Amino acid sequence: MEQLLAKLRELWEMHRKEVIIGIISIIFGGYYWYQHQGMNTNLATNNAVNQTSQVKSTASSATPAGKVTVDIKGAVNKPGVYTLPKTSRVQEAVTAAGGQTSQADMRQVNLAKELMDQQVVYIPVQGEQLSGVTTASATGLDGSTDSSGSQPKINLNQATKDDLLKISGIGDKKADKIIEYRQSHGQFKTIDELKNVDGFGEKTVAKLKEQLAV
Known part of the structure; x- marks a missing residue:
């Protein structure tokens, strides 16, 4: 036993410096690993919280189910953006905006x-x-009356799918593509912009122009 202890003391004296350095390295290495893991955990938590907040923000900015959001402008007392029940009429929008002004041409x-x-x-x-872009005109939301007094034109920016299907040359799939494009890119600035929609070439748009308005 004494020989074993003597051997251990001898080894300790010979390698004391290396052992101490090794112990210190283990301590610092463990501390660094612990700190690094803690930072990763906090970062992951913060990312999860941020993503959740973004989802909530996006959801809150969308129009609630059963509602419509409209932008009322012109001769009303309180022009602005209003959210109303889905079955609302132009009358309800005017009322929500404080009613028409004395200069309004109803x-x-x-x-x-x-x-x-x-x-x-x-x-x-x-x-x-x-003009045809006016959405509350007497001809309705689906378009404006042609200057020749013939068939009313369909407004690309306000037409429903049923309205689009009334146009000669537009079927079910093309009507869906127009609505999808409008939802992704916003309102059409010109009728020629219809060429950007898949399935509407230059010749097709030329044939449809007489039936459309923006």
Whole structure:
């Protein structure tokens, strides 16, 4: 036993420096590993919290189910963006915006027309001539009357799928593609922009122009 202890003491004297350095290295290595793992855990937690917050923010900005959000402009007392029940009419939008002003020309407005989500409702002033882009005109949300007085044109920015299907040359799939493009890119600026929609070439758009408005 004494020989074993003597041998251990001898080894300790010979390798004491290396042992101490090894112990210190283990301590510092363990401390670094612990700190690094803690940072990774906190980072993962923060990322999860941020992603959850972004999802909640996106959900809160979307129009609730059973509702429509419209932007009412023109001759109303409180123009702005309003969220209303899905079955609301232009009349409800005007009321929500504080009613029409004394300068409003309500003869050009179809108050009975049903609202659509992301729609612009414009109330003209007296003496103002409405164009096809006006969404609350007497011809309705689906378009404006052709200057020749013939078949009303369909407004690409306000037309429902049923409205689009009334157009000669547009079937079920093409109507869906127009609506998908509108949802992804916003309102059409010109009728020629329809060429950007899959399935609508230059010749097709040329044939449809007489039936469309923006």
